[in-house]
Amino acid sequence: MNITLCFFAKFREKLATQHELYTLPSSCEVQExxxxxAQRGGVWQELFDCPKGVLVAINxxxxxxxxxxxxxxxxxxxxxxTGG
Amino acid sequence: MYKNIxxxxxxxxxxxxxxxxxxxxxxxxxxxxxxxxxxxxxxxxTAIELEHYPAMTQKSLEKIVVQAEQRWPLLGAIVIHRVGYxxxxxxxxxxxxxxxxxxxxxxxxxxxxxxxxxxxxxxxKEYIAGQAEGHWVDAKDSDEAALAKWS
Numbered sequence: 001m002n003i004t005l006c007f008f009a010k011f012r013e014k015l016a017t018q019h020e021l022y023t024l025p026s027s028c029e030v031q032e033x034x035x036x037x038a039q040r041g042g043v044w045q046e047l048f049d050c051p052k053g054v055l056v057a058i059n060x061x062x063x064x065x066x067x068x069x070x071x072x073x074x075x076x077x078x079x080x081x082t083g084g
Numbered sequence: 085m086y087k088n089i090x091x092x093x094x095x096x097x098x099x100x101x102x103x104x105x106x107x108x109x110x111x112x113x114x115x116x117x118x119x120x121x122x123x124x125x126x127x128x129x130t131a132i133e134l135e136h137y138p139a140m141t142q143k144s145l146e147k148i149v150v151q152a153e154q155r156w157p158l159l160g161a162i163v164i165h166r167v168g169y170x171x172x173x174x175x176x177x178x179x180x181x182x183x184x185x186x187x188x189x190x191x192x193x194x195x196x197x198x199x200x201x202x203x204x205x206x207x208x209k210e211y212i213a214g215q216a217e218g219h220w221v222d223a224k225d226s227d228e229a230a231l232a233k234w235s
Contacts, residue, residue: 083206
């Protein structure tokens with residue numbers, strides 16, 4: 001199944017990308033996807049191997065580590081928010 | 085209930101916005117304005133840049149206002165959050181709430197700001213005088229802790 005990854009703020013800058021099309025063999029939980037991305041090493045590991053430093057939204061709704069990712073989802077990764 | 089929720093590059097006029105909340109039965113309007121603070125712990129802030137997640141920002145602000153509406157008898161609410169490049173002293177955010185009596189308006193305005201701070205997808209990058217590169221502002225634990233009082 002195919003999903004779209006989106007990156008914002010520090011994630012967008014450090015990874016030098018805003019979007020990526022990503023293929024998963026089957027539906028999985030957020031934490032499994034975090035592990036896969038961390039396994040890319042380097043800056044990916046630095047950003048994704050740190051559960052407290054990364055927030056995840058699925059289809060523009062905040063998600064948690066055990067939220068399920070499905071086909072066609074937009075999965076966004078970003079640091080804790082600092083608006084206001 | 086009157087609602088106006090906006091994410092905008094443009095500045096806002098507080099007086100003009102608050103007049104929209106002078107509605108029938110309104111006896112109290114509470115507003116909060118957030119500004120770009122000049123002083124940071126590590127130097128003089130010349131400007132900030134506000135990034136957001138366009139597809140999510142509006143939805144998340146609307147959700148916060150709906151939650152406030154469910155807790156307090158509100159007659160109107162305005163949330164305007166700016167994005168883009170803002171110089172020191174510029175206005176960043178306006179939260180204004182109208183109700184019949186003051187307590188609901190005070191509490192709902194504080195509630196909306198507390199949730200906006202921890203849940204709405206905005207990120208600040210600060211530019212410090214004498215430094216070419218901006219740096220991302222870290223979230224404060226105290227912001228997350230502020231939510232506890234509403235649970």
